[in-house]
Amino acid sequence: MVGIFVGEALGPAPACSTIVVAGALATTAALARGRRARLGLALIALACVGCALERRALDGLVHWPLAQATGLRADVVLRGTLVDDPDGTRWSTQVLVRVDSARVDDGRTRGAGGGHGSALIPVHRTVLVDAEGDAVGRLAVLAAGDDVALRGWLRPLEGFDERLRWHHVVATMAATDLLDAGGPASPLAEVANEARDVVLRGTDALPATERALVAGFLVGDTRDLPDVVNERFRAAGLSHLLAVSGENVAFVLALAGPALRRLPRSARLGAALAVLVVFGAMTRWEPSVLRACAMAALAVVAVYAGRPAQAVRLLALAVTALLLIDPFLVHSVGFLLSVGASLGIALLAVPITRRLRGPAWFREPLATTAAAQIGVAPVLIPVFGSIPLVAVPANLLAVPLVGPLTIWGLAGGTLAGLIRSRVPAAATALQWPTRVLADAVLGIADAASRVPVAVGAPFVGIVLAAAAVAAVIVAVAMGVMGRVRRRPMLRRRALVLPPR
Numbered sequence: 001m002v003g004i005f006v007g008e009a010l011g012p013a014p015a016c017s018t019i020v021v022a023g024a025l026a027t028t029a030a031l032a033r034g035r036r037a038r039l040g041l042a043l044i045a046l047a048c049v050g051c052a053l054e055r056r057a058l059d060g061l062v063h064w065p066l067a068q069a070t071g072l073r074a075d076v077v078l079r080g081t082l083v084d085d086p087d088g089t090r091w092s093t094q095v096l097v098r099v100d101s102a103r104v105d106d107g108r109t110r111g112a113g114g115g116h117g118s119a120l121i122p123v124h125r126t127v128l129v130d131a132e133g134d135a136v137g138r139l140a141v142l143a144a145g146d147d148v149a150l151r152g153w154l155r156p157l158e159g160f161d162e163r164l165r166w167h168h169v170v171a172t173m174a175a176t177d178l179l180d181a182g183g184p185a186s187p188l189a190e191v192a193n194e195a196r197d198v199v200l201r202g203t204d205a206l207p208a209t210e211r212a213l214v215a216g217f218l219v220g221d222t223r224d225l226p227d228v229v230n231e232r233f234r235a236a237g238l239s240h241l242l243a244v245s246g247e248n249v250a251f252v253l254a255l256a257g258p259a260l261r262r263l264p265r266s267a268r269l270g271a272a273l274a275v276l277v278v279f280g281a282m283t284r285w286e287p288s289v290l291r292a293c294a295m296a297a298l299a300v301v302a303v304y305a306g307r308p309a310q311a312v313r314l315l316a317l318a319v320t321a322l323l324l325i326d327p328f329l330v331h332s333v334g335f336l337l338s339v340g341a342s343l344g345i346a347l348l349a350v351p352i353t354r355r356l357r358g359p360a361w362f363r364e365p366l367a368t369t370a371a372a373q374i375g376v377a378p379v380l381i382p383v384f385g386s387i388p389l390v391a392v393p394a395n396l397l398a399v400p401l402v403g404p405l406t407i408w409g410l411a412g413g414t415l416a417g418l419i420r421s422r423v424p425a426a427a428t429a430l431q432w433p434t435r436v437l438a439d440a441v442l443g444i445a446d447a448a449s450r451v452p453v454a455v456g457a458p459f460v461g462i463v464l465a466a467a468a469v470a471a472v473i474v475a476v477a478m479g480v481m482g483r484v485r486r487r488p489m490l491r492r493r494a495l496v497l498p499p500r
Contacts, residue, residue: 001050001323001330002047002050003046003047003048003049003050003051003052003054004050004051004053004054004323004327004330005054005330006047006050006051006054007050007051007052007053007054007055007058007327008054008058010051010055011055011058012055012058012059012061012062012063013055013056013058013059014055014056014059015052015053015055015056015059018048018049018051018052018055019048019049019052021048022045022046022048022049022052023045025041025042025044025045025048026041026042026045028041029041029042029045046320049324050323050324050327053324053327054327054328057168057326057327057328060125060168060170061165061168061170064123064125064170065102065121065122065123065125066102066104066121066123066125066154066170066171067170069104069154070154070155070156070170070171071156073153073154073155074104074105074153074154075104075105075151075152075153076102076103076104076105076151076152076153076154076173077102077103077105077149077150077151077179078097078099078101078102078123078127078149078150078152078173079099079100079101079102079120079147079148079149079150080097080098080099080100080101080123080127080147080148081097081098081100081145081146081147081148081184081185082095082096082097082098082142082143082144082145082146082148083095083096083097083098083126083144083284084096084144084284085142085143085144085221085223085284086131086139086140086142087223088131088136088140090136091136092130092131092132092136093130093131093135093136093137093139093140094128094129094130094131095128095129095131095139095142096126096127096128096129096164096167096169097126097127097128097129097148097150097173098124098125098126099123099124099125099126099127100122100123100124101120101121101122101123102120102121102123103119103120103121104121105151125168125170125171126167126168126169126170127154127169127170127171127172127173128157128161128164128169128171128172128173129150129152129172129173129175130172130173130174130175131175131178132174132175132176133176133177134176134177134178135150135152135175135176135177135178138178138181139175139178142181143193143196144189144193144284145183145184145185145186145189145190145192145193146181146182146183146184147180147181147182147183147184147185148178148180148181148182149178149179149180149181150173150175150177150178150179151175151176151177151179152173152174152175152176152177153173153174153176154171154172154173154174155171155172155173155174156171156172157169157170157171157172158172166328166331166332167328168326168328188277188278188281189281191278191281192278192281192282195278195282196219196282197417198413198414198417198418199218199219199282199409199410199413199414199417200215200218200219200221200413200417201416201417201420202412202413202414202415202416202417202418202420202427202430202431203215203409203413203416203431203434204420205416205420205424205427205428205431206431206434206435206438207435208224209225209226209229209442210434210435210438210439210442211224212224212225212226212229213225213229213242213438213441213442214405214409214413214434214438216241216242216243217241217242217248217402217405217406217409218244218248218406218409218410218413219244219282219283219284220242220243220244220283220284220286220288220289222242225242229442229445230242231449232445232446232449233445233449234384235388235448235449236388236390236391236394236444236445236448236449236451237373237387237388237390237391237392237394237395237448238391238394238395238398238441238444238445238448240337240341240372240376241398241399241402241441243286243288243334243337243338244283244286244288244289244292245288245289245291245292245338245341246291246292246295246296246338246342247402247403247406248279248283248289248292248406249276249279249289249292249293249296250296251403251406251407251410252275252276252279252410253272253275253276253296254407255407255410255411256271256272256275259271260272260275265304268304269300269301269304272300273297273300276293276296276297276300277293279293280293286334287329287332287334287335287338288334288335288337288338290322290329290335291315291318291319291322291335291338291339291342292338294318294319294321294322295311295314295315295318295342298314298317298318299314302314310346311342311345311346312343312346312347315339315342315343315346319339322335333379333383336379337376337379337380340375340376340377340378340379341372341375341376342375343375344371344372344373344374344375344376345368345371345372345375347371347375348367348370348371348374348375349364349367349368349371350367352366352367352370352371353367365396365399365400366392366396369391369392369395369396369399370392372395373387373391373392373395388448388451389451390448390451391448393448394444394445394448397444398441398444398445401437401440401441401444402441404433404437405434405437405438405441408433408434408437409434412430412431412433412434413431413434415427415430416428416430416431
């Protein structure tokens with residue numbers, strides 16, 4: 001992470017020279033004799049790699065085949081693949097598209113390799129497609145992984161859309177026409193879309209708000225969730241429930257467990273990894289899902305190799321690997337919240353549990369919730385300005401309901417989606433527990449959001465300053481008391497020593 005931030009400060013540039021330096025440092029570290037020397041050189045090499053990858057990623061935002069055409073707002077035809085599901089309203093639709101090739105249709109860019117009837121230009125970049133006109137309705141019914149051909153004009157990212165540069169988005173395309181569309185070319189995308197459709201189709205019997213909430217719990221799809229409900233969950237400190245995380249991944253592996261245990265040991269490893277990959281594709285690889293799936297994959301491999309590792313080590317390895325793949329994740333609030341919550345639980349849940357009094361069924365959930373809130377505080381306070389004090393009791397009430405809701409939503413939703421066309425009454429009955437649990441979670445969020453007390457940055461600063469002053473006072477007092485107790489003891493020992 002240090003290398004990534006240094007690379008961001010240095011700005012865009014090719015990564016070759018820095019990678020060569022990192023390779024030389026890594027080779028030196030491998031040949032060094034002292035353990036500290038090897039560790040120090042390895043850390044510097046890793047920081048150089050992070051710096052190089054960040055500068056290379058920034059360079060990709062600046063130097064790309066259609067950079068000049070974007071500045072001239074040229075008309076283009078793009079061919080690519082939808083990165084996520086289209087989102088929008090009746091009048092507009094937005095979606096990220098991974099562009100494979102493009103043709104510039106504006107004569108003003110003829111000197112840059114464009115012009116009417118010009119050849120296709122390899123692009124391999126992501127753009128934000130903002131559909132208008134007839135393209136809105138036709139684009140809205142597509143799903144992630146579908147291939148599209150769009151006509152429109154390019155413009156630079158502006159205003160609120162500039163945040164998408166951390167998703168490797170290089171420009172905005174105002175799409176005026178959807179020329180062609182086809183199903184996913186990737187088998188993974190096809191399987192993931194089919195599984196996602198089956199699960200979500202099973203929730204059709206639920207009311208609109210409950211259906212949108214369950215879709216958020218199961219696959220992280222909150223597009224249809226009303227803004228007022230989103231705001232209630234944020235005010236109650238429950239917004240993390242709407243993002244797919246490690247708990248969902250654990251539930252998926254638990255549901256697949258009976259089938260996995262019937263396989264041979266080697267096949268079991270491959271099947272478990274395949275389940276993680278398909279579920280990640282179903283959730284469109286949200287940042288929190290990336291972290292959870294990476295940790296779960298490392299844990300599965302570690303158990304298969306007979307070397308199970310602690311959660312902190314798995315988290316460190318997963319975060320390091322993900323940042324090497326995509327250094328822009330350090331700017332993802334969802335990724336930082338997921339990592340912070342996991343780190344807080346891994347480091348603080350057990351110590352807090354030991355210091356609490358009461359039955360285990362009360363101490364453990366309370367300690368886990370408090371540890372997670374402490375872990376996300378360094379991200380929540382700078383981004384949102386405060387943390388609701390009601391978050392801990394709200395999570396204590398809501399989290400025990402989310403587990404059964406997620407498990408039953410996945411299992412019952414899949415079964416209901418499979419039989420809905422044939423036995424609609426049975427499919428509706430299967431969703432009755434889902435509706436009860438969803439209504440309970442909505443009620444908790446509504447009640448907790450009405451508590452107006454929150455912890456802001458000034459209060460946290462005062463608490464930290466007071467804690468630091470108290471720590472200094474205690475350290476000084478303990479040092480003084482240690483000197484006072486030591487002197488008479490030394491005198492007494494001197495009296496009983498025999499003469500030489």
